Amino acid sequence: RVDPEHEFDNGFWKEFFLLRPDKSNLRRRLENVNVDDLLRIQGATQQLFRQAMAQITSGNGVSDENALDTLTVFLSIVLIKRYTNPSSEIITVLAGLDRVDACFLDFVDAIETVIRSGKSVETRQKAVEVAIALTAGAYQTSLVSYFTHRDLFPGLTKYILDVDDSNLVFKPMLLLGLLANYNKFEFRNPYRAKFEDCVNEAAIQKIVQGLGTVYSSSRDHYVAIQEDIEEGWTLSNTLKYIGLGVLAPSRSSTPTRNAPRVDDAKDLFSALPENDACILLSTYDFSHANKLFASTFIANSTATSKKESPFSAFLSLTSYILHHAYRSPRSTLYGHINLIILRILLEDQSLCTKIFSPDNSTSVRLCRQRPPFLPKTSSSRPLAATIFDISIDTITHNLRRRLSIPLYIATLNIIHRLLTHLLTTRTRFTYHWPLLWQTLLSLLRFLTTYADSIKHDPDLPILLNTFLTVLSLAVCNGDIFLPDTDSHDDLFYKLVENGHLLPRFKSAFAHPSTIASGGAIDPRTGTSPAALIDALISISEHFTSLLEEEKGRTSTFGGGTKTLSPKEVSQVIRKGCDSLTLPAMEGLERWTRWREVDEKGFVKRVGRLAVEDARRVVGGN
Numbered sequence: 272r273v274d275p276e277h278e279f280d281n282g283f284w285k286e287f288f289l290l291r292p293d294k295s296n297l298r299r300r301l302e303n304v305n306v307d308d309l310l311r312i313q314g315a316t317q318q319l320f321r322q323a324m325a326q327i328t329s330g331n332g333v334s335d336e337n338a339l340d341t342l343t344v345f346l347s348i349v350l351i352k353r354y355t356n357p358s359s360e361i362i363t364v365l366a367g368l369d370r371v372d373a374c375f376l377d378f379v380d381a382i383e384t385v386i387r388s389g390k391s392v393e394t395r396q397k398a399v400e401v402a403i404a405l406t407a408g409a410y411q412t413s414l415v416s417y418f419t420h421r422d423l424f425p426g427l428t429k430y431i432l433d434v435d436d437s438n439l440v441f442k443p444m445l446l447l448g449l450l451a452n453y454n455k456f457e458f459r460n461p462y463r464a465k466f467e468d469c470v471n472e473a474a475i476q477k478i479v480q481g482l483g484t485v486y487s488s489s490r491d492h493y494v495a496i497q498e499d500i501e502e503g504w505t506l507s508n509t510l511k512y513i514g515l516g517v518l519a520p521s522r523s524s525t526p527t528r529n530a531p532r533v534d535d536a537k538d539l540f541s542a543l544p545e546n547d548a549c550i551l552l553s554t555y556d557f558s559h560a561n562k563l564f565a566s567t568f569i570a571n572s573t574a575t576s577k578k579e580s581p582f583s584a585f586l587s588l589t590s591y592i593l594h595h596a597y598r599s600p601r602s603t604l605y606g607h608i609n610l611i612i613l614r615i616l617l618e619d620q621s622l623c624t625k626i627f628s629p630d631n632s633t634s635v636r637l638c639r640q641r642p643p644f645l646p647k648t649s650s651s652r653p654l655a656a657t658i659f660d661i662s663i664d665t666i667t668h669n670l671r672r673r674l675s676i677p678l679y680i681a682t683l684n685i686i687h688r689l690l691t692h693l694l695t696t697r698t699r700f701t702y703h704w705p706l707l708w709q710t711l712l713s714l715l716r717f718l719t720t721y722a723d724s725i726k727h728d729p730d731l732p733i734l735l736n737t738f739l740t741v742l743s744l745a746v747c748n749g750d751i752f753l754p755d756t757d758s759h760d761d762l763f764y765k766l767v768e769n770g771h772l773l774p775r776f777k778s779a780f781a782h783p784s785t786i787a788s789g790g791a792i793d794p795r796t797g798t799s800p801a802a803l804i805d806a807l808i809s810i811s812e813h814f815t816s817l818l819e820e821e822k823g824r825t826s827t828f829g830g831g832t833k834t835l836s837p838k839e840v841s842q843v844i845r846k847g848c849d850s851l852t853l854p855a856m857e858g859l860e861r862w863t864r865w866r867e868v869d870e871k872g873f874v875k876r877v878g879r880l881a882v883e884d885a886r887r888v889v890g891g892n
Contacts, residue, residue, distance in 0.1 A: 817844075
């Protein structure tokens, strides 16, 4: 027990910080102390905070590192307790209301000094962890504002430049991301300004490489649960394939990974991504604020060595998160912010050109942990093809009655940006297009079938408008960007095949706020959703009438109705294209650039999620 009135002398504290802290035991003891007890022993907790700062500043022996470790645990536990008045009570526990300014200004100065010029990389990293513990723990209080009075950006940048291990870039960038998001909609956040003004190419290169290491590590947690790369041909599996498995050599000496049971795997996947996914907040802010970072991020996509490039690792992690996005709101949020990062990159014309460029072709590991699987690709492809694949996989694997409509809007926006780039640059792009059309029409079928479950969602009109715009753009302008006429004919074939759904789709959402006749004009495209669905119905009916004529013509000689073969249907569609008059659909390629001020609620939710995960990163739980 601690006497709240007892003042420990300096000698006690010097000896105290010579001892290496038992962090797990200290954490457990602090967790058992309630808020009332903390306030009762505020004298002791204030002494601990002040004396730890004194040891950090002195830099003597091991005392400074022990003090940093102690503060990290202390702050990560004490700051997250449920206080009645968080700001004032936390200040009382750490410094006292009458000494808060002097105490916290000294604290920030001490931490910044160690980060910038500490005696070792380990000490500097520990100082970063203390800063994260305070920032994440006190994020809803005014204490974080002290870090805006003393700029940590130069010191953190210098630390990033000084370290050789790319793994050590994670926590400095996490700290910068948290600081850049602190109350950024309420005032001009200086760290956001630093993100915008950063032109240090060497630092940005190291940041990009460090982020890539985090993405790969976070993705590997999914792979650890279920390996999704099929084993290549070996003597053993070849013999088994032809029914001679008894002759296959024994594999008892080869270590194998025990796959978890299905129920266990579901729980494990639901807990992912790991806490290190909070770095995606920093990635979003840097991509949004700094053109040099975004350009470097993409330019490093084709690594010359066997090491996975940072942008490839980012796309791979995005694929795994979105493949399992439906499992938890947390996965959905992280997947959504990754889609916004891709949207920001695609909305920059020069960056989008690089994404489509064959010069930036690379191979990306995509998630194949649940059927239906994406097509296998053995060679390097332009980055845009990978992004198309991720979009398809997202739509396919997250169809649930309780649909995450914002996630689907974000995914369709990605497809729209990709298609509009091809359209405006008149680029013919080789891709497995039939899979994209099949996926979009599967979404049409799902929306029609489960209309009653989603029709009251306030975001539904945006989803329907975006979906109809994407589908109409492809149907009306596919001849411009598809590689050949057969590919465009295949799109018409699939539209006709699902033509019976279009009137049902229109009827299911016949509401003034969605796609009712004469519905509101979309300000982006200048076209009403009703006009888009009517145009698709008209195109489908054109080909359907030709097919009925062909059936009637061929059945005249047989005395009965004939079913046309797929080849015959394709021939009719090809001939029908000559008589098809596509409606004038102006403005389908227009879109609105991402503005986070329009999505404050979403950005704040991602920020809160990243803060929670940052607490666990330094808190050890």
